[in-house]
Amino acid sequence: xxxxxxxxxxxxxxxxxxxxxxxxxxxxxxxxxxxxxxxxxxxxxxxxxxxxxxxxxxxxxxxxxxxxxxxxxxxxxxxxxxxxxxxxxxxxxxxxxxxxxxxxxxxxxxxxxxxxxxxxxxxxxxxxxxxxxx
Amino acid sequence: xxxxxxxxxxxxxxxxxxxxxxxxxxxxxxxxxxxxxxxxxxxxxxxxxxxxxxxxxxxxxxxxxxxxxxxxxxxxxxxxxxxxxxxxxxxxxxxxxxxxxxxxxxxxxxxxxxxxxxxxxxxxxxxxxxxxxx
Numbered sequence: 196x197x198x199x200x201x202x203x204x205x206x207x208x209x210x211x212x213x214x215x216x217x218x219x220x221x222x223x224x225x226x227x228x229x230x231x232x233x234x235x236x237x238x239x240x241x242x243x244x245x246x247x248x249x250x251x252x253x254x255x256x257x258x259x260x261x262x263x264x265x266x267x268x269x270x271x272x273x274x275x276x277x278x279x280x281x282x283x284x285x286x287x288x289x290x291x292x293x294x295x296x297x298x299x300x301x302x303x304x305x306x307x308x309x310x311x312x313x314x315x316x317x318x319x320x321x322x323x324x325x326x327x328x329x
Numbered sequence: 330x331x332x333x334x335x336x337x338x339x340x341x342x343x344x345x346x347x348x349x350x351x352x353x354x355x356x357x358x359x360x361x362x363x364x365x366x367x368x369x370x371x372x373x374x375x376x377x378x379x380x381x382x383x384x385x386x387x388x389x390x391x392x393x394x395x396x397x398x399x400x401x402x403x404x405x406x407x408x409x410x411x412x413x414x415x416x417x418x419x420x421x422x423x424x425x426x427x428x429x430x431x432x433x434x435x436x437x438x439x440x441x442x443x444x445x446x447x448x449x450x451x452x453x454x455x456x457x458x459x460x461x462x463x
Binding site: 207228237238240241243245248249254256257260261262263266272273274275276278279280283284286287290291293294298300301304305307308311312314315318319 | 335355371372374375379382387390391394395397398402406407408409410411412413414415418420421424425427428431432435438439440441442445446448449452453
């Protein structure tokens, strides 16, 4: 890659962008913000090392996840992505409690239906009884 | 802190652990693994910087979250903590679909109950009618 079309990483680090730049495919020059997040949180050398340790076909997904993780930590410097995990855990507990509540309602409906069916049988029984008495 | 009781960070970085070490309260010497995760993923200097930028009362929680985040990335070098977020998002969708399904069941129960109540009213109506006819 020529110096005039350096990737966002090489531009930010003020260096030449080599043809085989490890970061270039995942940090294009038109999205400098994405690199600034991972640079701030993980550091350029860590990002390069982590991507290099992965097979090429997994690097795109890994770079996306690192960018999201870094963004979440920039946005929430105390909890970062773990804050979202806590929120989702809470949401799952709430939704599971809702299911328990709804299942309770179904049990009530079941009992009401059975009660009504029983009453209908009793009614028809007495009604037949009356017929006999006529 | 004396050199003989250095924190996990200072021990790993082979340096003296000063009295006012920023990392010592959150990376005690008895848990070197915890520091090795954050060191590998964020780097010691980034961790120190990120903690220093926070009020002291929030640093413990932040260090816990960073340790968890780093652990998740060591365990899953492609998705890291974002993998857990994806899993939870999927789980929430599944549980919400379950609620939609159960609400559908409740609607069926409601319809059945109404049908039975209607039938009971009709039965009692005809039964009264018969009485009149007697």
